[in-house]
Amino acid sequence: MLSLFQILMLILDIVWFFIIAHVIMSWLINFQVLNLNQQFVSQVWYGLNRLLEPLYAPVRRILPNMQGLDLAPLVVLIAVYALRIILANNIAMFY
Template sequence: MRALLDVILLALQLYVYILIAAAIFSWLIAFNIVNMRNQFVGTIGEALWRLTEPALRPVRRMLPNLGGIDISPIILLLIIFFIQRVILLYVYPAVY
């Protein structure tokens, strides 16, 4: 059972890295540092969008409209950190 919890924690940590990469990538696009017409950049952007959008969409629906500021990745990161702490502090010690 601990091996399953370790895999879940590893997947959550990997998703945190993907969320951070997607946020940085969106900033690079917003400030015109990278060009989305480049095929390689477009492929990376599409992959990051497809990986993060299913989790960010429900968070965005619950948040009020803040204009051009998107804080949904921060909220999702806090939720993931909370789940990781619950697993580490309460579930993991109870499993033999």
């Protein structure tokens, strides 16, 4: 059962990394450091969007409209971190 705990923590770490990469990439695109006309950049961008949109969409429906400020990644990051805390505090259940 310990391996199940480790797998769950690994999945949460990967989701955390993808969200951070998505946020940083969105800043770089908005500040015109990265150009979506480049094939590699656009493929990575659209791939991250397709992976993370199922996580962001329910949060965006709940959050009020912030006129261009998207807080969905922040809320999802907090949720991922909370899940990590919950799993770490209940590790005894995995033994």
